[in-house]
Amino acid sequence: MSAGLPPAARSIQGTRAGLISRLLAAGIDLAVVSLAAGGAIVASSVWNYFFSGGPTLTLRWPSQSGLASLGGALLVLYLAWGWGRTGRTIGKRVLGLALVTVSGGRVSWLVAAARAILYVAFPLGLLWSGASRSNRSVQDTLLGTAVVYDWRGARRAGIAWHDTGSI
Amino acid sequence: MPLPALHEEVRRALGHWDARWRATARTSEAASTAFIHALVPAVIDAVLDRIDLTSLIRERVDVDALVAEIDLDAVVATVDADRIVERVDLDAVAARIDATAIAREVIDELDLPALIRTSSETVTSEAVDDLRLGAVDADRAVARVVDRILRRHAARAVGGDAAQGSTP
Numbered sequence: 001m002s003a004g005l006p007p008a009a010r011s012i013q014g015t016r017a018g019l020i021s022r023l024l025a026a027g028i029d030l031a032v033v034s035l036a037a038g039g040a041i042v043a044s045s046v047w048n049y050f051f052s053g054g055p056t057l058t059l060r061w062p063s064q065s066g067l068a069s070l071g072g073a074l075l076v077l078y079l080a081w082g083w084g085r086t087g088r089t090i091g092k093r094v095l096g097l098a099l100v101t102v103s104g105g106r107v108s109w110l111v112a113a114a115r116a117i118l119y120v121a122f123p124l125g126l127l128w129s130g131a132s133r134s135n136r137s138v139q140d141t142l143l144g145t146a147v148v149y150d151w152r153g154a155r156r157a158g159i160a161w162h163d164t165g166s167i
Numbered sequence: 168m169p170l171p172a173l174h175e176e177v178r179r180a181l182g183h184w185d186a187r188w189r190a191t192a193r194t195s196e197a198a199s200t201a202f203i204h205a206l207v208p209a210v211i212d213a214v215l216d217r218i219d220l221t222s223l224i225r226e227r228v229d230v231d232a233l234v235a236e237i238d239l240d241a242v243v244a245t246v247d248a249d250r251i252v253e254r255v256d257l258d259a260v261a262a263r264i265d266a267t268a269i270a271r272e273v274i275d276e277l278d279l280p281a282l283i284r285t286s287s288e289t290v291t292s293e294a295v296d297d298l299r300l301g302a303v304d305a306d307r308a309v310a311r312v313v314d315r316i317l318r319r320h321a322a323r324a325v326g327g328d329a330a331q332g333s334t335p
Contacts, residue, residue: 006296009303018306021299096299131313151299 009096009151014104017147019130021095022137026126028091029082033075040070076116084112088153096151102144115139 005013041061049057062070082089087099087107099107099115107115118125118139125138129147136146224230 006300008300009296012303018303019309020305021302024298024302094295094298095302096295130309131317133319135310149299149303151296 016135025091079116098150
């Protein structure tokens with residue numbers, strides 16, 4: 001599907017995305033989850049102030065391990081939700097990417113959840129997509145997934161798109 | 168009857184009629200004038216009622232020619248607009264204008280929110296497209312560098328710039 005696409009972007013739809021696009025998308029996702037985690041901490045502090053009767057409003061930052069657990073859990077939930085639902089998290093949406101199976105199909109919720117856990121456990125696995133001949137990260141290789149350029153969400157909408165046969 | 172006597176008789180009769188006519192003429196004239204005053208408007212009204220003046224003028228009068236002959240500039244030049252404006256109570260006029268309703272109507276007509284949404288969507292869409300194209304270029308550059316470092320001869324199909332050899 002190439003309607004409304006800049007000419008330079010038409011031929012790349014459906015082809016494997018490269019490292020930089022994926023890193024940028026991951027960065028945006030990380031920022032989104034960090035904001036959400038920060039918001040959750042602020043909200044819990046305000047809640048405590050109003051309902052536990054503290055004298056002043058103080059931010060109750062969790063311990064380092066608590067923060068890592070909260071962030072990790074949020075990140076897993078967020079990534080699994082985005083990938084399982086549409087194959088696109090906010091970061092992927094901004095960069096025009098979509099997660100698909102190697103055959104170009106929709107990723108199941110189970111695979112999405114497993115991929116999310118693997119990414120949070122070993123984020124450096126993403127860097128392998130820069131070296132891999134098939135542009136796939138360690139997690140992609142383990143779970144049979146791939147990330148493709150999909151600027152207009154054609155994959156999600158089930159629209160026949162420009163098929164380069166590279167999926 | 169001798170002729171002078173007859174002449175005298177006729178003259179007396181004429182004098183008598185003339186005096187009578189002079190006596191009644193004034194009242195007769197007043198009555199006839201009143202009669203005409205009452206009759207003429209009624210007659211004109213009745214005639215006008217039966218005539219469709221608008222269509223008559225449309226058929227018989229060349230209004231365009233008449234208008235063309237009027238020097239409107241000259242007419243306008245005789246109008247002292249300043250004096251007219253001075254006599255207008257602008258405050259009273261302004262007080263009668265519901266500016267809020269007019270503004271709301273104009274905004275509704277323009278559909279400003281949609282206008283802002285559309286233009287900002289276009290700007291956002293262009294900015295996102297630029298970001299994505301930049302990222303795709305960077306993807307290709309990174310792939311080329313890595314392939315060169317790893318001494319690969321067949322280039323990868325990052326961003327579709329090489330043969331489609333990226334199947335796993």
